[in-house]
Amino acid sequence: AALCHATNEWQQAEWTSKDSRLRASVVVPYEDAVASAAEIRRYADNPAFVQVLLLSRTAEPLGSRKYWPIYEAAAEVGMPVGVHAFGYGGNPVTPAGWPSYYIEEMTGHSQCQQAGLTSLIVEGVFERFPALKMVMIEAGFAWAPSLAWRLDKHWKTLRSETPHVKRLPSEYMRERVWWTTQPMEEPDQRTDLLDTIGWMGWDRLIFATDYPHWDFDDPTHVLPVKTTEEERRAFFIGNDRKVYRGCGA
Numbered sequence: 297a298a299l300c301h302a303t304n305e306w307q308q309a310e311w312t313s314k315d316s317r318l319r320a321s322v323v324v325p326y327e328d329a330v331a332s333a334a335e336i337r338r339y340a341d342n343p344a345f346v347q348v349l350l351l352s353r354t355a356e357p358l359g360s361r362k363y364w365p366i367y368e369a370a371a372e373v374g375m376p377v378g379v380h381a382f383g384y385g386g387n388p389v390t391p392a393g394w395p396s397y398y399i400e401e402m403t404g405h406s407q408c409q410q411a412g413l414t415s416l417i418v419e420g421v422f423e424r425f426p427a428l429k430m431v432m433i434e435a436g437f438a439w440a441p442s443l444a445w446r447l448d449k450h451w452k453t454l455r456s457e458t459p460h461v462k463r464l465p466s467e468y469m470r471e472r473v474w475w476t477t478q479p480m481e482e483p484d485q486r487t488d489l490l491d492t493i494g495w496m497g498w499d500r501l502i503f504a505t506d507y508p509h510w511d512f513d514d515p516t517h518v519l520p521v522k523t524t525e526e527e528r529r530a531f532f533i534g535n536d537r538k539v540y541r542g543c544g545a
Contacts, residue, residue, distance in 0.1 A: 297331040300324055304339065312344035319543065321349035321378060327385075329362055333369035340373035346540040348375050351383025352405065352435065358412035359419030367425045374541050376429035376474075379412060381405035409435035410443050413473065417447065420460035422468045429539060430473045434506065437475035438483075441495045444469050470497065474539055476504035477531075478513045486520045498527045502535050 300323045307320040322345050324332035332348075339345040348370045356362055358379065370377050382405070388394045389404035409432050422428060447465035455461065475496070483489060493501065506512045515532065523531070537543050 297325045297328060297335070301335060301338075304335070304345070308342075308344060318344070319346045319540065320344050321347040322375065323349050324366065326350050326363065326366060327355055329365040333365040336366070336369040336373060336375065343542045346375060346542060347431070348377045350377055350379050352379050352381055352408040352412050353383035353385050353387070353389065354412075355385035355387075357415035357419070359415030359417070359421050361419070364421070364424070367421055367428050371425045371427040374427075376431050376539050378431040378433050379409065380433040381409065381435045405435040406439050410439055413469070414443070414447065414465075417465045417468050418458055418461060420458070422472050423460055423462055428472065431476065431502065431539065432473060433476045433504070434478060436479055436481055437477070437496065437501065438481040438489070438492045440469060440473075440475065441492060470500070474500050474502050474535065476502045477518065478504040478506040479511065480513065480518065482520065490521050498530050499535055499538070501531055502539065503532045 303323045304320070307323075312318045312320050322336050322339050324335050326332055336348055348366065350358070350363075350366070352358070354363070367377065389401055389408065395401060395404070413430075413432065416422065416430065444466035451458075451461065451465055481489065481492075503515065503518065504513070505515065519528070519531065
């Protein structure tokens with residue numbers, strides 16, 4: 297908790313206070329939800345902080361009640377919760393043990409995000425906290441439609457198990473979840489990407505560069521398909537302004 301607080305103070309001292317264009321995430325000790333909630337509320341009135349940062353590989357599934365104080369505080373102060381790839385909760389990235397190579401870790405990020413989002417929906421987090429917004433960061437997004445289809449199908453036959461889930465899982469995903477674009481999937485037929493985005497909606501994507509990583513996305517080349525001016529504006533800046541407080545009108 298002390299290290300997270302020091303990191304937040306450092307962000308403010310060395311970055312946001314020196315450039316008004318920059319915004320920060322509240323780094324929290326997420327395995328201590330009570331301490332995390334206190335840290336979120338500490339920066340509630342600080343316009344430089346616009347997001348709560350979690351990681352996808354937590355000790356328990358993200359929907360666990362253990363983490364609910366974090367979601368409650370985030371919704372209360374109007375910050376979305378960004379779930380970033382990586383983290384370490386004591387478990388391997390696969391259900392069968394530890395992988396041998398980093399490529400398996402990288403590919404596994406999307407699996408962790410899917411498991412975390414499934415938990416958030418099925419445990420009723422979005423019903424419990426109707427003002428909560430979630431941003432899935434650096435784990436791709438083309439998996440969203442197939443996950444939604446599978447969840448919807450199972451919910452229709454197993455909904456008696458979770459009466460607290462009042463709506464189709466896909467409805468929560470479309471209304472309460474956003475995805476960053478890095479790393480963006482790159483199918484051989486580039487127009488296939490339009491089908492995926494069409495299901496999700498152009499209002500669900502938030503442009504991310506991941507700079508200065510070696511595989512970062514250059515904004516001048518990131519969109520491999522033809523788009524309308526309205527779609528481009530939503531993609532590059534409009535959606536951010538809707539999700540993050542104090543980032544312009």
